[in-house]
Amino acid sequence: GLQKLISFEINPRFCDVLHQIEDKRLQVIHDYAENFPEYVQEPRYVVSILPIAIFTKTQKRKILETVKENLAPDGTFMQFQYILRDYRTIKSLFRNVEISFMPWNIPPGFIYTCTN
Numbered sequence: 001g002l003q004k005l006i007s008f009e010i011n012p013r014f015c016d017v018l019h020q021i022e023d024k025r026l027q028v029i030h031d032y033a034e035n036f037p038e039y040v041q042e043p044r045y046v047v048s049i050l051p052i053a054i055f056t057k058t059q060k061r062k063i064l065e066t067v068k069e070n071l072a073p074d075g076t077f078m079q080f081q082y083i084l085r086d087y088r089t090i091k092s093l094f095r096n097v098e099i100s101f102m103p104w105n106i107p108p109g110f111i112y113t114c115t116n
Contacts (some may be wrong), residue, residue: 006029033048043070045076048063048077052064052081053082064090071116074115075115076114077094077114078111081110084099097112098113
């Protein structure tokens with residue numbers, strides 16, 4: 001079947017821009033990303049560029065726990081981050097955590113790839 005990319009965005013102006021993309025696979029939802037279980041059940045992939053490094057510990061933990069609890073059993077969670085500050089928190093929730101350096105991003109950053 002047709003694969004989907006579901007994008008969550010809270011900025012209404014940016015949602016309008018995203019709605020102009022003509023791609024049947026893209027679904028733009030004007031809501032907070034942590035509410036994704038209301039829209040999709042057991043996704044195989046969750047890709048996040050949320051700036052979790054600036055979130056409170058409580059906010060960060062809530063988002064990460066929501067992903068872990070709702071990810072498909074064979075699913076993968078990927079989190080982009082500029083610094084490795086949250087490795088311990090992420091590792092405490094996911095069984096397998098790999099870190100990749102992304103030198104071509106400006107500025108360079110890291111991707112956590114996590115599975116249950």
